Amino acid sequence: MTRWTPDPTFYPSPREAVAAPAEKLAYVAAFDRTASRPDAIVVLDTDPDSPDYGRVVGWTDLPHLGDELHHFGWNACSSALCPTAPHPHVERRYLIVPGLRSSRIHVIDTRPDPRQPQVVKVIGPEELAKRAGYSRPHTVHCGPDGIYLSALGGADGAEGPGGIAILDHTTFEVRGAWEADRGPQFLAYDLWWHLTQDVLVTSEWGTPSMIEDGIIGELLLGRRYGHAIHFWDLAKRRHVQRVDLGDQYQMPLELRPAHDPTKSYGFVGVVISVEDLSASIWLWHRDGDAWAVTKVIDIPAEPADPGDLPDLLKPFGAVPPLVTDIDLSVDDRFLYVSCWGTGELRQYDVSDPLHPVQTGSVHLGGIVRRTAHPSAPDEALAGGPQMVEVSRDGRRVYVSNSLYGAWDDQFYPDGVGAWLAKLDVDVEAGGLRPDPRFFPHGEEFRGLRVHQTRLQGGDASSDSYCFP
Amino acid sequence: MTATTWATLAALGAFHGLNPAMGWLFAVARGLQERSRTALLRSLPPIAAGHLASVGIVAALVTATRSVTASTALAVVGGVLLVGFGLWRLLSERHFRWAGMRLSAAQLAGWSFLMSSAHGAGLMLLPVLVNEPMPGGHPGHLAAAPVGALPGLAAAGVHTVAVFGTALVVAMLVYQVLGVGVLRRAWFNVDRLWAGVLVAAGLVTLIRA
Numbered sequence: 001m002t003r004w005t006p007d008p009t010f011y012p013s014p015r016e017a018v019a020a021p022a023e024k025l026a027y028v029a030a031f032d033r034t035a036s037r038p039d040a041i042v043v044l045d046t047d048p049d050s051p052d053y054g055r056v057v058g059w060t061d062l063p064h065l066g067d068e069l070h071h072f073g074w075n076a077c078s079s080a081l082c083p084t085a086p087h088p089h090v091e092r093r094y095l096i097v098p099g100l101r102s103s104r105i106h107v108i109d110t111r112p113d114p115r116q117p118q119v120v121k122v123i124g125p126e127e128l129a130k131r132a133g134y135s136r137p138h139t140v141h142c143g144p145d146g147i148y149l150s151a152l153g154g155a156d157g158a159e160g161p162g163g164i165a166i167l168d169h170t171t172f173e174v175r176g177a178w179e180a181d182r183g184p185q186f187l188a189y190d191l192w193w194h195l196t197q198d199v200l201v202t203s204e205w206g207t208p209s210m211i212e213d214g215i216i217g218e219l220l221l222g223r224r225y226g227h228a229i230h231f232w233d234l235a236k237r238r239h240v241q242r243v244d245l246g247d248q249y250q251m252p253l254e255l256r257p258a259h260d261p262t263k264s265y266g267f268v269g270v271v272i273s274v275e276d277l278s279a280s281i282w283l284w285h286r287d288g289d290a291w292a293v294t295k296v297i298d299i300p301a302e303p304a305d306p307g308d309l310p311d312l313l314k315p316f317g318a319v320p321p322l323v324t325d326i327d328l329s330v331d332d333r334f335l336y337v338s339c340w341g342t343g344e345l346r347q348y349d350v351s352d353p354l355h356p357v358q359t360g361s362v363h364l365g366g367i368v369r370r371t372a373h374p375s376a377p378d379e380a381l382a383g384g385p386q387m388v389e390v391s392r393d394g395r396r397v398y399v400s401n402s403l404y405g406a407w408d409d410q411f412y413p414d415g416v417g418a419w420l421a422k423l424d425v426d427v428e429a430g431g432l433r434p435d436p437r438f439f440p441h442g443e444e445f446r447g448l449r450v451h452q453t454r455l456q457g458g459d460a461s462s463d464s465y466c467f468p
Numbered sequence: 469m470t471a472t473t474w475a476t477l478a479a480l481g482a483f484h485g486l487n488p489a490m491g492w493l494f495a496v497a498r499g500l501q502e503r504s505r506t507a508l509l510r511s512l513p514p515i516a517a518g519h520l521a522s523v524g525i526v527a528a529l530v531t532a533t534r535s536v537t538a539s540t541a542l543a544v545v546g547g548v549l550l551v552g553f554g555l556w557r558l559l560s561e562r563h564f565r566w567a568g569m570r571l572s573a574a575q576l577a578g579w580s581f582l583m584s585s586a587h588g589a590g591l592m593l594l595p596v597l598v599n600e601p602m603p604g605g606h607p608g609h610l611a612a613a614p615v616g617a618l619p620g621l622a623a624a625g626v627h628t629v630a631v632f633g634t635a636l637v638v639a640m641l642v643y644q645v646l647g648v649g650v651l652r653r654a655w656f657n658v659d660r661l662w663a664g665v666l667v668a669a670g671l672v673t674l675i676r677a
Contacts, residue, residue: 002561004657012648081651083494084579087563089657145565170561196501198570235568262501466569467648468500 006088009457010078012467014259014330017078020392022046023455025057025114027072027095028420030448033405035066040448041097041108043115044420044440046396046455054422054438056445058115062106063122067099068405071452073140074462075107075147075169079195082144082466087169094120095454096147096167098137101212101405103128103157105137105149107172114456121172129155131174132165136208139190141464146175150191153208160207162188179232183239187226190254193234195464196261200232201284203252203268214406217312221274223247229255229268229284231291243293245282248275252282256328256335256461258353262468265353267335268293269326277301277316279323281337283353296356299323302342308368310413319367322411324403325387329394330460334359334430336388340403341411343369343384345423347432359430362423365401367411373421375436383408383416389453390460397423397432402449418445420453469600469619476596477623481630484519484589485638487658488651489564491515491580492635496643497569508643509636514573516632518580519589523627526590527620530597535616539598543677546594550670553588557663587659588666590624595669597623599676 011017024047031039043058062069075094080087095117097106103125108117128134134151141148147167154160163185164178179185187204194201204226205211210219219225227249231241245252249270257266265285272279281297301318313319322341328334328350335356337346343366348356363371365381372379383401390397400420402408408416419441423432454462484490495515499508533542564586571579584590597620642650 002657002660004660006652006655008652010652012651016649016652082569083488083497084569085564085566086489086493088651088655089659090561090563143567145567169563196497196569198568235570262503466497 002089003091004089006081007076007090007092009092010081010088011463012078012081012465014332014465015468017330017392017458017463017465018394020457022393022396023391023457023459025456026398027110027117027454027456028400029069029072029097029451030418030445031067031069031405031451032448033408037447038062038065039067039069039099041069041095041117042445042450043117046422048437054440056440058117060108060117060119063119064102064104066102067104068101069097069451070100070404071139072097072454074142074454074458075172077142077458078463078465079142079144082195085144090169092458094172096140096149096172098140098149100136100138100152103135103137105167123172123174125157127174128165129157132177134163134165134177136162137165141192144195147172148178148191150188150202152188152205152211158207158209160188161186162207164191164202178237179239180237181239184242185230185239189226192255192257192266193464194257194261194264195234196466197264198234200234201255201257201266202230202232203255204228205251205253211404212406214410215312220250220272223250223274225250226252228252229293241291243284243291245270245293248273249280250274253324254326256326258332259328259330259465260332260468261465263332267326267328267350267353269323269337271322271324272320277318277320279321279339281323281326281335281356285353294354296354297337297348299337299339299346302368304368310367310411312410313367327388327390327460329390330392331394334394334425336390336397338385338388338399340384340386342366343371343381345385345388345397345399345432347425347430349430360432362432362434364399364421364434373419373439373441374434375439376441381417381419382412382414383419385421387452389455391455392458392460394427394460395425397425398453398455399423400450400453402451405449408449416449418442418448418450420450469623473596473600473623474626477593477627478630480592480596481627482634484584484592485631485634487662488655489587489659490519490583490589490631490635492639492642493651494579495635495639496648499643500648501569505643508639510573511576512632512636512639514576515580515635516628518577519584519631520624520628521577522581522584523590523593524621524624527593527597527624528617529620530594531620531623532617534598540677543598543673546598547670547674547677550591550594550666550673553591554663554666554670557588557666558660587662591666592669593623593627595673598673
């Protein structure tokens with residue numbers, strides 16, 4: 001049943017969303033690498049006045065094994081206020097949770113008890129394959145006309161093309177493939193958009209066979225992973241332009257467009273350059289009638305003793321930063337950059353998007369550094385800041401430490417562990433530091449690894465706005 | 469048509485005009501996107517034109533049919549249609565689907581036509597037109613049909629002027645004074661109310677028939 005007034009978590013503009021109340025709960029995707037126990041959606045208490053602050057307070061097991069939960073999203077968000085197909089009286093209530101390995105899509109109800117979400121629907125891989133021709137579902141975004149779901153693989157689950165499937169807003173059934181004309185696009189990963197400008201953007205990782213058993217050195221050095229981003233006409237569902245970053249820039253992953261709908265730029269993080277192992281951040285922007293990209297941040301690799309490195313990196317004698325996730329604050333001022341290899345989260349002031357200025361850095365974990373968290377100074381941490389989520393007011397940043405099962409094992413062969421940290425941000429001057437009271441880790445996650453975090457009521461990567 | 473009929477048509481127009489989904493919000497969004505009040509003002513005429521086409525078809529059809537068939541039959545068919553559509557709107561959680569915001573004036577009119585039709589805007593006028601006394605025509609005479617459509621078009625015209633006027637006032641108020649933040653509090657679920665009104669209007673039409 002619909003509501004009489006709009007869902008209070010919907011905001012017409014990012015300006016208003018910044019004033020949203022602080023989240024009281026966070027939902028975290030957790031998965032069992034051995035596929036011998038069910039993956040889970042874990043609920044964390046994020047209310048600093050609660051006695052359970054920073055603890056696991058809810059746990060929802062999935063019905064099957066081996067899903068490999070990764071990214072997930074809400075059934076509805078602020079885009080429900082968009083004027084062409086408004087439906088603001090629906091509830092932000094269901095989490096759409098794809099299994100990246102199983103291709104199952106779970107619908108999880110966060111009502112009536114938000115601490116004990118319930119699995120209410122499971123869509124099998126065969127339905128995604130039959131109706132949309134895709135597998136390996138990844139990013140979920142609540143769109144004006146349906147739920148957009150990117151998928152890495154084609155129907156066979158091994159090769160491409162990957163693309164976007166549309167789910168019905170109400171029944172969550174797979175309506176079909178989104179693309180009317182995919183042009184030269186073959187590899188898929190993330191998707192997001194400039195909603196009011198009818199522009200959709202996608203990025204490239206690799207097909208399932210290129211990633212599921214680990215990163216393949218020959219493919220990487222052969223520059224075969226993705227290195228381009230694609231621009232689409234959101235209304236006509238047609239490919240418009242492929243922008244190549246250069247084939248040395250392997251794996252442009254997370255796409256973070258400006259939240260302000262009148263702005264026409266966004267950031268994309270590149271995992272690694274095969275020329276010097278550096279990572280980079282690129283800005284996409286308009287150039288006349290076309291789209292262009294400009295590299296705005298370069299993060300160099302750090303020299304290291306080969307003895308401290310996993311086999312994969314020994315020949316190089318250096319630790320690549322491995323920028324695997326980035327996130328842009330709702331006010332479009334701060335960009336957060338996860339360096340999963342070197343174990344660092346960086347904060348940049350991107351008020352001038354072409355000229356980012358670094359304003360903060362926190363070290364946690366890292367392939368060589370293994371920096372401990374201040375609340376457990378004797379525990380060397382594996383993994384690094386990976387998935388990063390920012391609260392709507394921009395004051396709190398959450399980072400979790402697993403990248404992707406098979407890749408965790410290559411870069412952290414002695415075990416990646418499981419931890420999730422919260423960082424407090426100085427939103428006036430910039431800068432951030434770990435909250436010593438918030439560090440769920442180890443046994444709290446019952447042996448599962450932790451990936452994406454979603455904040456109750458929405459966060460910096462969940463909502464799109466149609467009004468400035 | 470009586471003064472009451474005209475007033476009712478205008479009041480229904482105001483009700484449609486107030487609904488953010490019917491177009492004024494789209495006009496505001498275009499204004500804000502372009503940072504231009506002119507863009508807002510330019511959006512409203514195509515939106516009104518689309519609405520006019522949507523209600524005009526229904527209204528012309530109703531009055532033309534009335535001039536050739538017994539009004540009881542029309543009232544029964546119309547009433548059943550209204551109740552059925554209203555119940556469907558009330559019970560179905562599906563919403564109008566559309567992606568794309570950069571529309572030409574013609575596309576904008578098309579969008580408005582579809583949006584109004586999906587909401588059953590024309591059907592809302594049905595009880596008013598069905599219950600209107602016959603203007604001394606020649607029932608049963610087929611040649612009367614084209615002429616019979618004229619009162620319907622006039623009704624749609626008056627209704628649309630009211631839609632346009634209301635949308636203009638609300639759009640300017642939100643754009644200049646209130647800001648879109650008002651949506652969070654003031655966007656009452658008119659769709660559900662609307663569906664209820666459609667059902668009630670259908671029942672009233674059936675009872676009178």
